[in-house]
Amino acid sequence: MIEPFQTPRKRAAALLAWYDAHRRDLPWRAGPGERADPYAVWLSEIMLQQTTVATVRGYYEAFLARWPTVEALAAAPLEDVLAAWAGLGYYARARNLHACAGRVARELGGRFPQSEAALRGLPGVGPYTAGAIAAIAFDAPSAAIDGNVERVMARLHAIAAPLRQAKPLVREKVEEMLPAARAGDFAQALMDLGATVCTPRAPNCGACPLAADCVAYRCGVAEAYPIKGKKAEKPKRRGAIFVLQRGDFALLARRPPKGLLGGMSAFPATPFDRDVPPDDWLGFAPCPAAWRALPESVAHVFTHFALSATVFVARTTSPRPLGSAGRWAALSDLDKEGLPTLMRKAAAAAGLL
DNA sequence: TAGACGTGGCA
């Protein structure tokens, strides 16, 4: 029989002991006793928003190698940062990353603020990220509440309310656990526990240092938490993507600075904010041409809708399609253009990749 | 406040 730890402080101590034995080795994580680089912590935290560790690893290494300091990142053109971010998704993160680097480099002397409140004022830094940077980079006793932590707390205390409404209670429960020392380790321990033990499906409660205190586990219903809100259904939309070739070049346009795929390089296309029926497609072509629809359409699922896009291809010899604000990109360099995944799919369908 | 905002992996 396991004795309950009983107090939040003892729970935290048990969690830290577990962390010392089971912590993950991650590229952005300082070794035991080492000081974390605030720039590296910030960069990794932005990339990790709604994105898996496995996906982030390569991008993190590439960014850090190319832009080793916040000053270097701030000095880079936004287009370069967006191209390097291509494929990671949620491109507002990259725009905010660049804006934030600029502010830190030019207004804050290249140093990230240490307080949670000051961090919170930076572009792209919300409640979670501010707490995470304050704790991990500066060892401040801040709560870093992400999806992992919400799940752990929802189970530990069998919180019945849907997550959105349970946030204040979750925060209260985390804050009463915050240890006086090792704040950064505590924040990462809670997230590691959620990522490796207290998983969404089939949690490994037998390996959990908090199991003795976990209300949901003791009731045999750990997997039933957290309670999920109702999911909005995902509409299906149709559209078209236009791949215009001129010799060994293809026409690329710059997406509007905000909104879906904002700021990214892309082939001209129909608007994606609504379903566009086939009869209307050619009205959105960048120029009149002998457009040929490829037999296989491209399927792509965004967060809030699913797109089926027909890819049209055509060739031209005219130097500049009328009324288009595009540019001619060399086909041999297309993989370096930083195309978002939907556009990479279109390029592949057209035989360009 | 609820919706906008990407992508890839897994059951």
Next chain:
DNA sequence: TTGCCAAGTCT
């Protein structure tokens, strides 16, 4: 194949 999920933020 479909749905769910992963270190959220902005409006």
